[in-house]
Amino acid sequence: MEKLIEILQELHDDVDFYAEQGLVDDGVLDSLDIVAIVTEIDSEFGVRIPPEEIIPENFNSAEALWALISKLDEV
Amino acid sequence: MKKFLALLLCLMMAFCLVACENKKNNNNNDDDDGEGGGASKKSSVSFYVNYNSVKIELGADAKAVLSALGTPKRTDDQGECGGLGRVTKYVYASLELFTLNNGKTETVDGIKLLDDAVKCPEGVGIGSASADVLKACGSNPTNKSDTGITYTSGSKNLIFSLRDGAVSGIEYKVISTKK
Amino acid sequence: MKKRIIISVAALLVICVLLSLLQMLVMPKYTDNKEGALVSEYYDEAGDHDLIFVGDCEVYESFVPAYLWEKYGISSYVRGSAQQLVWQSYYLLEETLRYETPKAVVFNVMALKYGEPQREAYNRMTLDGMRWSTSKVGAIRASMTEEESFVEYVFPLLRFHSRITELTPDDFRYAFRDNKVSHSGYLMQTGVKPQTDFSEGRAEVDYTIDENAWKYLDMMRELCDDKGIELILVKAPTNSWMYWWHDEWEAQVDSYAERHGLSYYNFIPLADEMGIDWSTDTYDAGAHLNVYGAEKLTEYFGQILTEKHGLADRSAEAELAKSWDARLEKYYEERNK
């Protein structure tokens, strides 16, 4: 989880990713950020997030993102 | 009852749809090419003449042409009834120039050659044989009879009047509306 | 809830009233080019005419009903309009027969050269003045050009709304009442502009008269036959290279008249016999006659009408004479101004 926060911090260091719940809805992350995150996760965790999973619910908060990664990992 | 009501209203509304259509699909009785002649085909004829090294072309802006040609021998102008436009005739040594003024612009509406001093760009003029005309301007004119040969392209027309086999008159004319 | 319905209905009413007021305001009033106001003036004088003229500008500038009544006691009316096309003449005649049945109808053949709808502006000048009837519907459908649509005739505001930015004082003055422009359909022209250029007219692409034109002339002829009316064809005297009557047309009209036993008078060669002088009797250098020329033609034609077409002299009838005296008075008032 910390690794994930680290990746997010790299993109936007001024955002508190622990508290933030509306990353996509409030426009903090735009489509380019999301793609950067997905590629990072792929190289760091070896988990490939398919395009259909790129929806606001999964990217709105760090927890949601972490849940997605773990779900995709053990299937 | 509801079904009947629906049908009635639908018919009434459908009629209003029909009534609202415009010209395109009501009684167009004869198609574009009108009487005795093929459709107004794109012919290779050009619609201008060179006179005293001035190029006079159908539809061109009249002011430039008139100033280049200098003062005419005589002018006469006639108004369309209902005051929608004025046609002015400028008479020069061997041609008459007609211009149309519709209140906004004045354009070249027609050129009438008076003698063989002025030739068409294709090389034929008054006095040429009708066979020469067909050879020079194209063998299938828009309209051909023993009294005249006509080449039409869109609204521009070149009319050769014939008398016993020879060209007796040449006229370039713009006809914006259908015949 | 009821309050809402009342408001809605009231609002709709106000909008409709506003729109009809605006329509009256923007409708062209034809104070400068008077030709547009001719057709609507017929209805006030519709009633007792033995002779009806239909046709284009050569009709309403050449035949003077007031003078015809004064000289020969023939009661007539001119239902002409600018560039009136053959089918418009037919439908105007059809409409006129709803109001009265004349003994004879005169049609000027110049319009036969057009077989297709020509210009939207002319259509509006002729058709907007007509009262709503199946004849008007027929006339519109036969005359509409590409860019026109029927609903713009039902609601002229849709067509003339763009005039809102070009309104003149006349638009307000004549918004609610018409301005009388003609004398029983004759549009008086007192100006003089001599004809100086007697050269021939410009060549035409194709001299054959379109069968659509023949079709409506036939319909006019059949309509007159059914009602026992005599159809007379005329070609008003003109002498202008702009409106040149070509011999090829003359030949076709001649053969048509012979074929159907109609009398046809081409007044162009007869101009000298009538005493028409092209330096004083035309207001636009030969294209149309002025009032002096028109009176000469009317006098000449009146002679033919009484001798050959049996139009009786009804000046003795008191009631008819009274209505014509009023018209004659107005006629001379404008003529001698």
Next chain:
Amino acid sequence: MLFTSYEFLAFLAVVFLLYYILPKKTQWVTLLVASYVFYALAGVEYLAFIAVTTVSSFIATMLMGRVSSRENRYLEQNRSELSKDEIKAYRAKAKGRRFLILCLALLLNFGILAVLKYTAFAVVNVNSWLHAFGAETELTIPSLLLPLGISFYTFQTMGYLIDAYRGKAEIERNPFKLALFVSFFPQLIQGPISRFKDLGAQLTAPHAFARKNFTYGIQRIIWGYFKKLVVADRVLVAINAMIEAPEEFKGFYVFLLIILYSVQIYADFTGGIDITIGIAEALGIRLTENFNRPFSSRSTKEYWNRWHITMGSWFTDYIFYPLSVCRPMAKLTKGCRKIFGKNIGKRIPVYLATVITWFLTGLWHGAGWNFIVWGLLNCLVILVSRELEPLYAKFENKFPRLHASYAYGVFMSVRTFLLMGLIRSLDCYRDVPLTFRMWGSMFTSFNLPEVFGGGIEALGLGLADYIIIALGCVVMFAVSKAGKERSVREQLYDRPVLSWLCFGALFIAIILFGAYSVGYDASQFIYNQF
């Protein structure tokens, strides 16, 4: 059939009447028949194309449905015997088969679109290359007529197909209901490009006549016609004058063109969409909004979240994301990361995917280099502004007060408006070099006095027209401001007199000041040749 033709208004009245008179369960049939009648009136010969798209999508989704149901049945029966890997392998095989079906359908439909829309463009380019190499032979340029709204309904249907493949949209079993989704007539001409999960169910659900919906719908239609006829079509006269004679209208005229074209396309496009959404609303159907006060956006990125939203989200969901997370892209990232190091390597896939997406967006707008350059320029601005973000951040920290001030906000909005207007003027001129020459002439030939001296009259519009346009813009701006939080129509709903006053005035303004009928011939919607 144009939105601005009398026939369409009559057609609409008939549809509304039948829709609410006929029994509820046949309402969607009425819409389907109306849509196909509407399409046939535009050109009977095009019916074949929309039918092919509908049928091919239906067959594809049915096949995909059968594959996944067989997959689920098989896994249920012998869940116990199979190991985790075997399950994973079987599921991957099934997905592969579904992917194959999807690709075939996409190939067919995008193939039709590409052939009809781009062959002429491709041939022209091939010819120019041939000439460049001195070859005499030349391919004949085919003149293929474009079916009405093919770009919109193809994209909408393909979106549904991809959603069905991803399991995001449940498959429509009834081909006719799918046909309605493809050909729903209000959005045929210029969108919005709806998603099946939003629109599919609404279309076939019965809708009782709700006075509120109907009033809102009619009011929005009137608002759309006001923008379209009073403002957009009137401004078009001046724009066409300037486009047809670029040499004559250089210098300051180009700046004028940018402003007027921005006003024109805003009024025309949002007006058209208002009419579309208004019609749907009157039928009880809610379409996705396509605009959200675009000219108030402060950056290009924000602008493209507010302008033509459904197109933007379509390209993002179906082209940008798949492209940037697919396997080859992942391999490419690893490669770049090794060569250029982490920082650059991270950016490569994102930027490459953005460029490709914008290239396709430009191409989709029209078969011409000016549209492609338009797309790429937009992409360039977005990427550059993203790179400069740290610089902006530094600037904002240094002047926090200025940054937060209202004036700075206005400055940013105006800057974005002008920048977007500049790039958008690529649509106007006939080719790219001319457009760049025109942009250059803005700074070289200074003819401001001449323009306001009398030049402006030569554009075919009188003083009265310019006043009407200005007033139209003021009204549009005021309504957009007033409707920021709650739509103006809702605010007016409980004050009937005021709402009748407003919409009555709008209605009369349309009839009186509209640029329609013989005085003007109402132009086609800019997007009609799509």
